[in-house]
Amino acid sequence: xxxxxxxxxxxxxxxxxxxxxxxxxxxxxxxxxxxxxxxxxxxxxxxxxxxxxxxxxxxxxxxxxxxxxxxxxxxxxxxxxxxxxxxxxxxxxxxxxxxxxxxxxxxxxxxxxxxxxxxxxxxxxxxxxxxxxxxxxxxxxxxxxxxxxxxxxxxxxxxxxxxxxxxxxxxxxxxxxxxxxxxxxxxxxxxxxxxxxxxxxxxxxxxxxxxxxxxxxxxxxxxxxxxxxxxxxxxxxxxxxxxxxxxxxxxxxxxxxxxxxxxxxxxxxxxx
Numbered sequence: 001x002x003x004x005x006x007x008x009x010x011x012x013x014x015x016x017x018x019x020x021x022x023x024x025x026x027x028x029x030x031x032x033x034x035x036x037x038x039x040x041x042x043x044x045x046x047x048x049x050x051x052x053x054x055x056x057x058x059x060x061x062x063x064x065x066x067x068x069x070x071x072x073x074x075x076x077x078x079x080x081x082x083x084x085x086x087x088x089x090x091x092x093x094x095x096x097x098x099x100x101x102x103x104x105x106x107x108x109x110x111x112x113x114x115x116x117x118x119x120x121x122x123x124x125x126x127x128x129x130x131x132x133x134x135x136x137x138x139x140x141x142x143x144x145x146x147x148x149x150x151x152x153x154x155x156x157x158x159x160x161x162x163x164x165x166x167x168x169x170x171x172x173x174x175x176x177x178x179x180x181x182x183x184x185x186x187x188x189x190x191x192x193x194x195x196x197x198x199x200x201x202x203x204x205x206x207x208x209x210x211x212x213x214x215x216x217x218x219x220x221x222x223x224x225x226x227x228x229x230x231x232x233x234x235x236x237x238x239x240x241x242x243x244x245x246x247x248x249x250x251x252x253x254x255x256x257x258x259x260x261x262x263x264x265x266x267x268x269x270x271x272x
Contacts, residue, residue, distance in 0.1 A: 037254060044247035051242055062248040072245070074226070075233035081144060082229060083212040086151035090208040093152070094159025095201050099193065101160075102167040117157040127154070128221040135222065142224030150218050155208025162207065166200025206260050 005019075043051050047059035066072050097116060101109065119127065131150050132141060140146035170193070178188040194201070216231035223232060230249065237246050 037250075040247045040250045041254065043244060044251040046244055046247075049244065051244055051247060062244040065245050066248045066252075069245070071228075072230075072233060072249070075228050075230045078144075078223075078227055079213055079229040079231075082147045082151055082227075083209050085144075085148045086155055086212040087205055087209040089148065089152035090155035090212075091159050091201060091205040094156040094204055094208070095163050095197075097156070098160050098163035098167060099189070102164060102170070103172075116160055119154050120157045120161075124154075124215075124217045128218045131218060132221040141222055142227065143222075144227055146222045147219065147227060147229075150222060151212035151215060152208075154215065154218070155211045158207035158211060159201070159204030162204035163197055163200045166197045170196060203264055206264055210257065210260055 042055060043053075044062055045058050045060065046055045047057035047061065048055070101113065127150070131146070135141050135146045135150075140149070174192050174196075175188055178192050179185065183191070213229075214231055216229075216235055219227075219229050219232045220235070223229065228236070230253070234246055234249060237243055
């Protein structure tokens with residue numbers, strides 16, 4: 001049930017007006033950002049062969065076309081091959097790096113941290129060109145291995161930052177107590193440290209998965225026809241022929257990413 005906020009007695013009329021104005025502005029900005037995305041949803045149910053309003057009839061044929069198309073099926077399969085594998089590697093490397101950086105204190109720690117999070121700030125087109133020039137002589141271009149390695153490198157910084165944020169409030173006396181009682185460092189990590197930082201690890205893994213699943217620029221450089229992922233297939237479809245099938249894919253991806261966000265909010269609630 002919606003309840004009006006209770007303001008303190010000393011709140012003036014101007015303060016109340018500014019409070020409501022700020023929230024109205026936030027809602028307006030949110031609607032402005034979401035409107036172009038939500039416009040695609042009705043178009044995915046249109047019977048027309050063009051992405052245009054008004055919609056004169058409704059049909060599920062574009063979803064049927066999506067599930068019956070060999071190209072879209074291959075792209076979906078590739079996305080669910082590359083993204084989970086890259087997420088697993090990124091989660092392991094990012095978590096280990098975060099644990100090591102939180103425990104150690106050395107001279108060039110800040111520099112190392114900057115290098116590790118560099119994939120987050122370097123323009124993705126630079127990453128695509130650099131990885132292609134490096135991987136092509138090694139035979140990793142047009143391969144799943146090359147895609148997984150690069151996507152893992154792009155996702156690891158997200159795991160690193162989220163796990164480091166979780167470790168900021170971690171009580172290291174728990175680890176010391178476990179080690180003083182004769183437990184090995186490895187078992188201490190899995191029985192003490194990991195359960196405590198699990199929400200941060202899972203949150204970082206979800207960010208890494210979303211990064212890999214949505215990545216298109218590096219995929220354009222490294223993937224061949226057999227390794228095309230969903231974002232690349234959508235890019236190709238938009239460039240060659242704008243079909244409402246793309247709207248159907250976009251709608252499913254909106255539902256998928258919304259589910260990821262809900263899981264993240266659930267994890268944040270558990271952490272709190």
